Amino acid sequence: MSVDEANLQEIGVLEPDACDALIPSGAAKLDAQNVSAWFGRKKVLEGVSLVMEPGKVTALIGPSGCGKSTFLRILNRMHEVIPGAAVGGTIMLDELDIYDDQVSPTRVRKRIGMVFQKPNPFPSMSIEQNVLSGLRLSGATSDNRRELVEDSLQRAGLWNEVRNRLGEFGGSLSGGQQQRLCIARALAVKPRVLLMDEPCSALDPISTGVIEDTIRELAEDVTIVIVTHNMQQAQRVSNNCAFFLIEDEGAAGRMIESGPTKALFEDPQDMRTAGYVHGRFG
Amino acid sequence: MVSLVIVGATGAFLFWYARPALKAAGWWGFFVHSIWNPSAGRFGVGGLLIGTIMIAAVALLVAVPIALSTALFINEYAPPRLRRALVGVVDLLAALPSLIFGMWAIFALEPHIAGIAKWFSEHLSALPFFQLTDQSALLVKSTFEAGVVVGIMIIPIITSVSRDVMSQVPREQCEGALALGGSRWGMIRDVVLPFGRSGIVGATLLGFGRALGETIAVALVISLVFAPQPHVLQSGSGSIAALIATQFGEANAQARSGLVAAGLALFIVTLIVNMVARIIVNRAAKRGGSRIARITVAEAVDDMGI
Amino acid sequence: MSHQVITLPGAGHADVLSVTHADEPKRPRSWSRRDVVELLLSAVAAAGATGTLFVIMDWRSLVAATIWWFLLFVVIYRIEVGANHGPIVAADRMMTATIAAGGLICFALLVWIVSFVIGKGLPALRPGFFTQDLSKVGPLNPGGGALHAIIGTLEQVGIATAVVVPLAILTAVYLHEMKGRMAPLIRFIVDAMSGLPSIVAGLLVYTIWILQFHRGFSGMAGAVALVVLMLPTVTRTSEEILRTIDDGLRESALALGAPQWRVIARVVLPTARSGLVTAAILGVARGVGETAPMILTAFGSPKTNLSPVTSPQSDLPLFVWSLIRQPNATQIERAWTGALILVFLVLALFTIARVLGEASFGRSRR
Numbered sequence: 001m002s003v004d005e006a007n008l009q010e011i012g013v014l015e016p017d018a019c020d021a022l023i024p025s026g027a028a029k030l031d032a033q034n035v036s037a038w039f040g041r042k043k044v045l046e047g048v049s050l051v052m053e054p055g056k057v058t059a060l061i062g063p064s065g066c067g068k069s070t071f072l073r074i075l076n077r078m079h080e081v082i083p084g085a086a087v088g089g090t091i092m093l094d095e096l097d098i099y100d101d102q103v104s105p106t107r108v109r110k111r112i113g114m115v116f117q118k119p120n121p122f123p124s125m126s127i128e129q130n131v132l133s134g135l136r137l138s139g140a141t142s143d144n145r146r147e148l149v150e151d152s153l154q155r156a157g158l159w160n161e162v163r164n165r166l167g168e169f170g171g172s173l174s175g176g177q178q179q180r181l182c183i184a185r186a187l188a189v190k191p192r193v194l195l196m197d198e199p200c201s202a203l204d205p206i207s208t209g210v211i212e213d214t215i216r217e218l219a220e221d222v223t224i225v226i227v228t229h230n231m232q233q234a235q236r237v238s239n240n241c242a243f244f245l246i247e248d249e250g251a252a253g254r255m256i257e258s259g260p261t262k263a264l265f266e267d268p269q270d271m272r273t274a275g276y277v278h279g280r281f282g
Numbered sequence: 283m284v285s286l287v288i289v290g291a292t293g294a295f296l297f298w299y300a301r302p303a304l305k306a307a308g309w310w311g312f313f314v315h316s317i318w319n320p321s322a323g324r325f326g327v328g329g330l331l332i333g334t335i336m337i338a339a340v341a342l343l344v345a346v347p348i349a350l351s352t353a354l355f356i357n358e359y360a361p362p363r364l365r366r367a368l369v370g371v372v373d374l375l376a377a378l379p380s381l382i383f384g385m386w387a388i389f390a391l392e393p394h395i396a397g398i399a400k401w402f403s404e405h406l407s408a409l410p411f412f413q414l415t416d417q418s419a420l421l422v423k424s425t426f427e428a429g430v431v432v433g434i435m436i437i438p439i440i441t442s443v444s445r446d447v448m449s450q451v452p453r454e455q456c457e458g459a460l461a462l463g464g465s466r467w468g469m470i471r472d473v474v475l476p477f478g479r480s481g482i483v484g485a486t487l488l489g490f491g492r493a494l495g496e497t498i499a500v501a502l503v504i505s506l507v508f509a510p511q512p513h514v515l516q517s518g519s520g521s522i523a524a525l526i527a528t529q530f531g532e533a534n535a536q537a538r539s540g541l542v543a544a545g546l547a548l549f550i551v552t553l554i555v556n557m558v559a560r561i562i563v564n565r566a567a568k569r570g571g572s573r574i575a576r577i578t579v580a581e582a583v584d585d586m587g588i
Numbered sequence: 589m590s591h592q593v594i595t596l597p598g599a600g601h602a603d604v605l606s607v608t609h610a611d612e613p614k615r616p617r618s619w620s621r622r623d624v625v626e627l628l629l630s631a632v633a634a635a636g637a638t639g640t641l642f643v644i645m646d647w648r649s650l651v652a653a654t655i656w657w658f659l660l661f662v663v664i665y666r667i668e669v670g671a672n673h674g675p676i677v678a679a680d681r682m683m684t685a686t687i688a689a690g691g692l693i694c695f696a697l698l699v700w701i702v703s704f705v706i707g708k709g710l711p712a713l714r715p716g717f718f719t720q721d722l723s724k725v726g727p728l729n730p731g732g733g734a735l736h737a738i739i740g741t742l743e744q745v746g747i748a749t750a751v752v753v754p755l756a757i758l759t760a761v762y763l764h765e766m767k768g769r770m771a772p773l774i775r776f777i778v779d780a781m782s783g784l785p786s787i788v789a790g791l792l793v794y795t796i797w798i799l800q801f802h803r804g805f806s807g808m809a810g811a812v813a814l815v816v817l818m819l820p821t822v823t824r825t826s827e828e829i830l831r832t833i834d835d836g837l838r839e840s841a842l843a844l845g846a847p848q849w850r851v852i853a854r855v856v857l858p859t860a861r862s863g864l865v866t867a868a869i870l871g872v873a874r875g876v877g878e879t880a881p882m883i884l885t886a887f888g889s890p891k892t893n894l895s896p897v898t899s900p901q902s903d904l905p906l907f908v909w910s911l912i913r914q915p916n917a918t919q920i921e922r923a924w925t926g927a928l929i930l931v932f933l934v935l936a937l938f939t940i941a942r943v944l945g946e947a948s949f950g951r952s953r954r
Contacts, residue, residue: 038613078461086613101620110463120454124476137472138463139676189463351690359687371695377938379877381905385912385927386701397649434697465680495785497880523787527880545791556783
């Protein structure tokens with residue numbers, strides 16, 4: 001085994017069945033360096049460099065179509081699921097290059113979880129099975145499943161509402177509840193980073209509020225990166241912000257500016273950022 | 283229901299000409315007994331009915347694994363060019379006439395069948411179906427051989443319907459499974475297959491219906507016996523369709539009436555199987571829509587709650 | 589050039605030397621070189637084990653050896669990948685191999701069947717086959733041909749096609765374009781008809797046409813049976829073709845003030861033309877090979893019978909069917925040649941249909 005493999009093994013990425021205890025837990029740092037993206041020959045993202053700090057919430061904002069979601073999906077190697085997709089640049093999860101040849105995408109996705117815009121609980125499984133589904137899919141083990149289910153649902157803010165109906169099917173919940181179920185499901189595999197792609201855009205205001213509370217509570221244990229169209233939401237939940245923009249039609253998206261949320265909104269450095277946060281376009 | 287009337291009319295014609303034979307054999311007796319002696323007025327296709335079903339059952343056992351794998355491979359694994367090629371292969375398999383399959387079976391497949399059947403009879407004799415009445419029994423022209431050929435013939439229809447159903451699985455669920463760290467097989471196992479489950483069952487039933495009606499390939503392959511034959515590896519099997527095909531040419535009016543009656547029996551059985559299959563497949567295809575409806579309703583109710 | 593990362597071991601600093609060419613897209617491949625090596629190793633190991641077994645157990649069947657090889661391969665592969673990568677990846681790879689095998693089996697079967705027919709039928713193929721029939725030739729004598737059968741097929745399938753195609757297109761138009769009140773009923777009938785075993789269709793024509801209407805066996809009766817069998821296929825495919833035509837086309841034509849029938853006749857149908865031709869060709873391919881119903885309707889005959897309405901007529905499938913069951917090498921040889929012609933016909937029709945289908949719709953919809 002080469003040196004790289006030994007290292008990767010220690011981090012628990014390469015070795016099968018590594019007990020969760022061996023894997024460093026807690027929020028991790030994501031460092032994107034000069035990341036670009038293509039769909040086939042079309043470049044859609046250009047040279048994005050961003051540090052997403054551990055234990056903090058980083059919001060990606062900007063008008064639609066600027067590559068925010070593409071960037072997010074690159075972070076957990078979901079971008080390559082699409083045929084013809086390609087990536088340039090480096091992404092470091094703490095000290096690990098997630099695009100290294102030795103690292104399989106499934107391992108990466110176990111460490112970096114994702115919640116989608118449209119809630120997608122598995123319809124053929126019950127609530128409890130949904131929460132545990134990540135274990136089965138990623139090959140993780142757990143000593144106490146009951147506890148894990150309760151713990152995950154608690155962290156997602158859903159436990160009290162479903163504690164008595166864990167056996168019911170996921171489809172019987174409301175939209176907001178389904179989304180929280182998806183959050184619980186993602187949390188059950190103990191990811192170190194959680195990516196959220198406009199998680200509240202399909203939900204009503206009350207559910208949105210509940211989820212925003214959840215995000216704030218989660219941030220200590222899990223680094224969160226959230227894409228949002230809603231500037232007020234970005235200001236409410238995030239510590240840091242990054243503003244994306246497409247200059248011309250057909251050009252690739254770029255990150256214009258990033259920094260602490262307060263600073264970005266109150267005193268943006270770039271004119272275009274100022275234009276967006278003050279609602280002049282978007 | 284007008285549709286039932288039309289189906290009934292079809293059945294009625296067959297029935298009319300089947301009457302003489304049915305009268306001779308006894309209405310019930312025709313379907314239960316196993317004998318074929320037209321000149322004596324003794325008819326009974328019971329054994330043949332059982333044989334037909336058995337051949338179709340073996341065919342399913344052969345076809346479903348291959349068809350399902352092929353469907354999954356085409357939908358989830360194959361790159362675009364390979365996908366088009368493989369779809370063409372499956373379609374071509376469906377287009378080949380039954381006659382060709384039968385001829386290929388006798389001359390090319392049969393030698394291998396004997397060997398495989400021998401292996402089964404030696405190693406799996408614990409199962410009653412695989413036993414032989416005596417050790418020197420002929421192991422070709424059996425239910426097993428017919429089942430294998432018919433199985434190959436129904437692969438395309440099972441593949442094609444399964445593919446249709448499985449391709450409708452919502453992308454977001456597949457992505458959800460992958461985002462949790464699942465492998466492609468994990469996604470298929472936990473999302474695609476549960477979604478397609480009832481559709482695949484429907485596809486299987488459609489294949490079963492088709493297998494029940496398979497005539498020429500079976501007629502060429504088996505050696506026809508009228509009594510029910512539980513030993514699937516041994517020579518001798520039953521098939522109503524094969525009976526009609528082989529006996530028709532030389533039959534007199536009375537015998538032909540018997541054949542029409544046999545055809546009636548086959549018609550009823552395949553009709554039922556196909557109708558059930560269609561219902562299941564149609565229901566599976568609509569599933570995605572009904573779930574979304576449920577979400578919206580639950581959400582509306584919930585808005586007033588939390 | 590890809591980007592390189594050199595990651596240094598555990599304790600202490602991580603020296604990350606990253607040489608990135610941001611303009612060079614990197615496509616992460618799912619099968620690395622290592623994976624391919626693993627696959628080949630397992631395959632070879634399984635082959636070795638099978639070979640040994642083959643010799644020891646004195647097998648003769650290649651098919652059996654292949655089955656055993658595959659089983660051993662899957663087991664060995666699972667164990668090997670499991671040891672290297674863990675159970676999730678192992679299960680995934682094993683299932684990939686198994687599922688791919690399914691597709692491979694289909695392909696292998698097709699190749700086997702077609703090549704077998706060609707191998708058996710080609711040697712006896714001579715020009716005389718197309719110009720003579722079996723009326724003057726005894727079972728043991730050489731010579732003779734399938735002229736009567738070819739004529740029969742041409743007439744029966746020709747008549748059936750002439751009836752089916754217009755009827756099917758009209759039905760498809762009624763179902764999809766006009767969405768008439770009887771549509772669900774008609775659709776049900778079409779569905780039910782498509783599940784009809786071919787022999788039952790033959791029986792139906794026998795009882796209604798031949799017995800009830802006292803027509804007797806004839807090529808025409810055969811054509812009627814073919815209509816019953818071809819109609820659902822061509823109707824269904826035609827309806828699907830119509831469905832692929834963009835509604836915008838219809839709407840803009842209607843918006844220009846054209847009445848619906850004209851929209852259908854001048855806009856929709858011409859656009860769908862090659863697709864509909866494809867549907868027709870596929871229906872013909874099916875009709876050409878039908879044997880069972882023909883036994884009960886056209887009945888077959890060794891003589892060339894130019895008239896499809898008066899007396900029994902042969903056709904290619906009947907020709908093959910009657911000959912293959914006789915215990916006589918000459919007859920069987922003739923049967924194989926007939927089968928070859930049949931396969932060739934089906935292959936040719938199928939290929940034409942496919943080429944037409946892809947040409948008009950670009951990438952196949954499937």
